[in-house]
Amino acid sequence: MLRIAVQAADFAPGEALDALAALGGGGIGCFLGVVRPPVACLTLEHYPGMTEAAMRRIAEAAVARFDLLGCVVIHRVGRLAPGERIVLAAAAAAHRGAALEATAFLIDWLKTDAPFWKKERLEGGEERWVEARAADVAARKGWGV
Amino acid sequence: MLRIAVQAADFAPGEALDALAALGGGGIGCFLGVVRPPVACLTLEHYPGMTEAAMRRIAEAAVARFDLLGCVVIHRVGRLAPGERIVLAAAAAAHRGAALEATAFLIDWLKTDAPFWKKERLEGGEERWVEARAADVAARKGWGV
Amino acid sequence: MAIRVLYFAWLRERVGMPEESVAPPPDIATVGALADWLAARDAAHAAAFAEPGCVRAAVNQDFADRSAPVAPGDEVAFFPPVTGG
Amino acid sequence: MAIRVLYFAWLRERVGMPEESVAPPPDIATVGALADWLAARDAAHAAAFAEPGCVRAAVNQDFADRSAPVAPGDEVAFFPPVTGG
Numbered sequence: 474m475l476r477i478a479v480q481a482a483d484f485a486p487g488e489a490l491d492a493l494a495a496l497g498g499g500g501i502g503c504f505l506g507v508v509r510p511p512v513a514c515l516t517l518e519h520y521p522g523m524t525e526a527a528m529r530r531i532a533e534a535a536v537a538r539f540d541l542l543g544c545v546v547i548h549r550v551g552r553l554a555p556g557e558r559i560v561l562a563a564a565a566a567a568h569r570g571a572a573l574e575a576t577a578f579l580i581d582w583l584k585t586d587a588p589f590w591k592k593e594r595l596e597g598g599e600e601r602w603v604e605a606r607a608a609d610v611a612a613r614k615g616w617g618v
Numbered sequence: 619m620l621r622i623a624v625q626a627a628d629f630a631p632g633e634a635l636d637a638l639a640a641l642g643g644g645g646i647g648c649f650l651g652v653v654r655p656p657v658a659c660l661t662l663e664h665y666p667g668m669t670e671a672a673m674r675r676i677a678e679a680a681v682a683r684f685d686l687l688g689c690v691v692i693h694r695v696g697r698l699a700p701g702e703r704i705v706l707a708a709a710a711a712a713h714r715g716a717a718l719e720a721t722a723f724l725i726d727w728l729k730t731d732a733p734f735w736k737k738e739r740l741e742g743g744e745e746r747w748v749e750a751r752a753a754d755v756a757a758r759k760g761w762g763v
Numbered sequence: 764m765a766i767r768v769l770y771f772a773w774l775r776e777r778v779g780m781p782e783e784s785v786a787p788p789p790d791i792a793t794v795g796a797l798a799d800w801l802a803a804r805d806a807a808h809a810a811a812f813a814e815p816g817c818v819r820a821a822v823n824q825d826f827a828d829r830s831a832p833v834a835p836g837d838e839v840a841f842f843p844p845v846t847g848g
Numbered sequence: 849m850a851i852r853v854l855y856f857a858w859l860r861e862r863v864g865m866p867e868e869s870v871a872p873p874p875d876i877a878t879v880g881a882l883a884d885w886l887a888a889r890d891a892a893h894a895a896a897f898a899e900p901g902c903v904r905a906a907v908n909q910d911f912a913d914r915s916a917p918v919a920p921g922d923e924v925a926f927f928p929p930v931t932g933g
Contacts, residue, residue, distance in 0.1 A: 651848060662847070663771060663772055663775075664771075664847070665769070665771060665821070665824070665840060665842070667824055668821060668824035668825075668840070671824060693847060693848075704848075705847070705848055725848055728847055728848040729845075729846075729847060729848035730845065731826075731845070732845060732847050732848070733771070733821070733840075733842065733845050733847075734845055734846065734847025734848070735771055735772035735842065735843065735845060735846050735847070736846045736847070737772070747772055747773050747843065747846075748846040749843075749844075749846070750843070750844030750845065750846050754848075
C-alpha cells in the first residue's frame with residue numbers, strides 16, 4: 474500500500490496510522506513535521522508533477538529497502554501557520570526496527586530529493602527562503618546510493 | 619509534557635500526536651505496535667504500580683537524553699485481537715533527528731525495562747508465553763547505560 | 764512481619780497463585796536465597812523456579828538481582844524476562 | 849520547437865516569472881549552457897543565475913546536472929536546493 478499526497482488541505486495523522494495498522498504488520502513508524510515558532514508564516518512551493526513522481530520514487534525505494542507492507546507520505550503546500558502540520562511520513566512493517574528506519578529514510582530523502590521550497594516570514598515581518606542544510610544532505614548520504 | 623498510561627481501553631494515536639504537535643516543536647516521532655497475525659489473541663499481563671513507575675522512568679530518561687518537549691507512552695493490557703493497537707510511544711522535539719531517535723529509545727527500553735508479559739494464542743488454539751528476544755536486549759544495550 | 768511475594772506470567776501459573784505472604788527464617792536475606800527457599804516448599808513452587816536463568820525479580824517494585832537484600836515488609840516479585848512493547 | 853523553462857522559489861522571484869518558452873541557438877545543448885545563455889538575457893535573469901553553486905535543475909522532471917543534455921521540446925526547471933520535509 475502506497476499513499477502519496479501533495480495538498481494544501483490539512484490531513485489527519487490518525488487516519489494514516491489506521492490505514493497502515495490494517496495491513497497486518499506489527500509496527501508502524503511515523504514522523505510528523507509541524508511549523509515551529511518563531512516562524513509566523515511558512516509558504517511551501519513545489520514543482521507540480523515532478524513532486525508527486527519524486528515522492529512516489531522515494532516511497533517505492535523505502536518499501537523495497539525495508540520490506541514494508543505500506544507507507545504514507547503526505548506533504549502540504551501553500552501558506553501554513555505555526556503549529557500547523559507540514560508533512561507526514563509513515564511506514565508499516567512486520568517489526569519495529571524496519572518501521573522506524575523506513576520512517577527516518579522517508580523523511581531524510583524527502584528533505585533532499587523532493588522539489589519543495591520553504592519561505593518563512595518571521596514574527597518581525599522579515600521574509601526569507603529557507604536555505605538547504607548541510608546536515609540534511611549528510612543525512613541523505615548516510616543511506617548510501 | 620509527559621503522558622504515561624497503562625490501560626485496557628483502546629487509544630487514539632491522532633490525539634497523542636495532536637497533543638505533542640501543540641508543544642511548539644518541529645518534529646514528532648511515533649511508534650505504534652499492533653497485534654500481528656497469526657496471533658489469534660494476545661493477552662498482556664503487567665505489574666500494577668511498578669509498570670507505571672518504570673514507564674515514567676523511561677520517559678523521563680528520553681526527555682533528558684533527547685531534550686524533548688514532551689512524550690507520550692501508552693501501553694494496553696488485557697486481551698487483544700489481531701490488528702488491535704498494543705502500544706504507542708511518541709516524542710516531540712525541535713527537530714526530526716531527536717524526535718525519531720527518542721521514539722526508538724522509548725520502544726527499545728519499554729521492551730526490556732517495563733514489566734509486561736505477553737501470552738499468545740495461535741490460530742490453532744495453542745497458547746504460549748512470548749519469550750524475550752535476544753535482539754531486544756541487544757537493542758536496549760545499544761543505547762548504553 | 765512477613766514478605767509479600769508476587770508472581771507473574773508463567774511463574775504465576777506454575778505456582779498457582781498471584782501472590783502469597785511468607786515468613787522465611789531470618790537467614791533468608793537475599794532474592795536468591797528467598798527463591799531457593801520458595802522452590803523447596805512444594806512441587807508447584809519447584810516447577811516455577813526450575814529454570815533459574817529464566818526468572819527475574821523485583822524488590823519493592825525495582826528490578827533486583829539474586830544478591831539483592833530482602834527483609835520482612837518487602838514486596839518481592841518473581842517473573843520471566845519482560846516481553847512488552 | 850522551443851524549450852519550456854520553469855523557475856521556482858527565489859529564482860522565480862528574481863526572473864520575475866514562473867515560466868517561459870525559449871528558443872536558444874542549436875549549440876545550447878546542455879543544462880549549463882542553457883543557464884548561461886538565459887543569464888545573459890537581461891538583468892533579472894542574470895540576478896537569478898548569479899550564484900551558480902545555488903542553482904539546481906531538472907530536465908523533464910528529473911534532477912539533472914549542468915552537463916545533462918537539453919533539446920527542443922524539453923521541460924527544464926531551475927531552482928535552489930530543495931527544502932521540503
